[in-house]
Amino acid sequence: MNSNRAIGLAVAQMGPVNLADSREAVVRRLLEMLREAKSRGAEVVVFPELALTTFFPRYWMEDEGELDRFFEKTMPNPRVQPLFDEAKKLGLGFYLGYAELTPEGRRFNTSILVDKTGNIIGKYRKIHLPGHSDHKLEAPFQHLEKKYFEVGDLGFRVFDLHDTRFGMCLCNDRRWPETYRVLSLQSAEIVVLGYNTPSVNIHWNEPVHLRTTTHLISLQANAYQNALWVAAAAKCGSEDGFHMIGSSVIVAPTGELVARALTEDDEVIVVKADLRIGENFRKHVFNFAKHRRPEFYRLIVDRVGAGEPLP
Ligand code: CDT
Numbered sequence: 180m181n182s183n184r185a186i187g188l189a190v191a192q193m194g195p196v197n198l199a200d201s202r203e204a205v206v207r208r209l210l211e212m213l214r215e216a217k218s219r220g221a222e223v224v225v226f227p228e229l230a231l232t233t234f235f236p237r238y239w240m241e242d243e244g245e246l247d248r249f250f251e252k253t254m255p256n257p258r259v260q261p262l263f264d265e266a267k268k269l270g271l272g273f274y275l276g277y278a279e280l281t282p283e284g285r286r287f288n289t290s291i292l293v294d295k296t297g298n299i300i301g302k303y304r305k306i307h308l309p310g311h312s313d314h315k316l317e318a319p320f321q322h323l324e325k326k327y328f329e330v331g332d333l334g335f336r337v338f339d340l341h342d343t344r345f346g347m348c349l350c351n352d353r354r355w356p357e358t359y360r361v362l363s364l365q366s367a368e369i370v371v372l373g374y375n376t377p378s379v380n381i382h383w384n385e386p387v388h389l390r391t392t393t394h395l396i397s398l399q400a401n402a403y404q405n406a407l408w409v410a411a412a413a414k415c416g417s418e419d420g421f422h423m424i425g426s427s428v429i430v431a432p433t434g435e436l437v438a439r440a441l442t443e444d445d446e447v448i449v450v451k452a453d454l455r456i457g458e459n460f461r462k463h464v465f466n467f468a469k470h471r472r473p474e475f476y477r478l479i480v481d482r483v484g485a486g487e488p489l490p
Contacts, residue, residue: 186343188369188452189221190410192427194444195418196233202258205231210265212447217269219449222295222341224266227414228276228305228350228373229288231259234414235278236310236327237320237377237421246327250280254291254299267297272340274412276349276373278328279304288328290347290373292338301338303347304331307355318381320421324351337365343454346407350374353411354397356404357479363405364467368454370402373412378422390424395436403434406460408452416443432457 191212196205209226216224229235235249254277255263266273272294279289288308292301308330310322335358337346346362346369353372362370376394378387394411402409408431415425427440429450438448461467478489 184454186341186452187220187222188410189216189224189447189449190412190427190429191224191226192412192440192446193227193414195416197419198233202231206262208445209262212445213265215447217271221449223272225274225371225410225412227412228375229278230275231277233418234375236323239314239321250278252280263297270295274371286328287331288349290349292340292345294340304333305349306331307351309351335361337367344368346370348372356401359401359405363407368457369408371410375414376424378424391426398430399434402430402432406432406457406465432460
């Protein structure tokens with residue numbers, strides 16, 4: 180258990196990664212942010228979802244060979260190794276999102292948690308995959324996560340890093356209360372996540388400002404209701420003309436925004452996250468053992484979609 184009950188928590192937001200950008204160039208940007216985070220007191224750094232490439236699910240691809248270039252067959256691998264080496268040298272833990280191709284040929288939208296000695300101590304594969312698998316010819320771009328990835332098979336798990344209990348999720352997972360509740364029932368203290376959220380909704384005419392509003396409200400409500408810190412890292416700005424929202428944030432268990440990125444570029448935000456704030460909520464208003472009534476929550480696991488009222 181973290182005895183001083185506070186941890187230096189950094190979010191390393193990324194500006195755009197274009198199709199033409201090499202992995203080496205992207206990793207150099209991550210290294211620079213690692214060093215800055217360290218100099219500002221960070222112990223753990225959170226990078227975005229699919230941090231090593233452009234947000235490729237916006238492109239329709241039929242050829243597996245074309246798709247393969249966005250995926251990592253091993254982790255670490257020679258192109259990403261400098262990130263592991265630098266984090267180890269600096270004594271930093273980190274969270275990183277990337278596209279995973281397993282030796283069996285399975286594809287996942289994945290994140291890992293790496294400790295300060297450079298060991299991968301946790302892996303998560305995205306469960307709530309948004310978008311579609313068909314080619315939407317009328318849409319300005321695609322959102323093909325349902326075509327390119329399988330639903331994650333590792334569940335929502337909690338990992339000990341720097342004597343602090345971390346839960347992971349990825350992007351669309353942050354909009355689902357079940358994500359945080361399953362993690363908080365395992366006594367998670369911090370939930371870390373990366374995201375790529377297009378500013379334009381291809382399904383209906385959603386005002387652009389709502390994309391940021393619903394992002395923030397999801398994080399703030401779930402941080403409070405689960406007595407957690409939440410650290411969320413965007414990849415944002417215009418990737419080859421396709422814009423994604425920024426507003427990377429660190430949210431306290433009070434639901435308050437403690438730090439927020441100002442730009443749509445590479446930008447590091449850091450807070451000293453006092454874990455005792457979450458403890459207070461867990462002891463009192465959200466003392467789960469004392470107040471939860473799971474006998475009345477059965478529908479949450481028995482039903483997937485909304486149905487008829489109970490008799
Ligand atoms: N990458 C990802 O999961 N993006 C989704 C877009 C869906 S729009 C509601 C997100 O939830 O941000």
